Amino acid sequence: AVSSSGSSPDSGSDRVACLFDPATYYGHHEAEWGMSWCASLGDDFWRGYRRVIPEDPGFRARRPLYTLYHYLNHYNLFG
Numbered sequence: 001a002v003s004s005s006g007s008s009p010d011s012g013s014d015r016v017a018c019l020f021d022p023a024t025y026y027g028h029h030e031a032e033w034g035m036s037w038c039a040s041l042g043d044d045f046w047r048g049y050r051r052v053i054p055e056d057p058g059f060r061a062r063r064p065l066y067t068l069y070h071y072l073n074h075y076n077l078f079g
Helices: 029-038 043-052 059-078
Strands: none
Touching (some): 029 059
């Protein structure tokens, strides 16, 4: 990659390339499930996910709330 000054990462510069994500989120991992309705992730993905992060007690009761947030946001943005 070339920076705005024209130097590349291997040109001896002490600059370090980085990625800035303006939509980072720090919260409970269950919030990821709120967007799963539009992610088209298959059953194999979710089985693998649950092998790494087991389902917490009460998740099935909380899941509709995580999903509702994104439904309402989508409706607000796109009608």
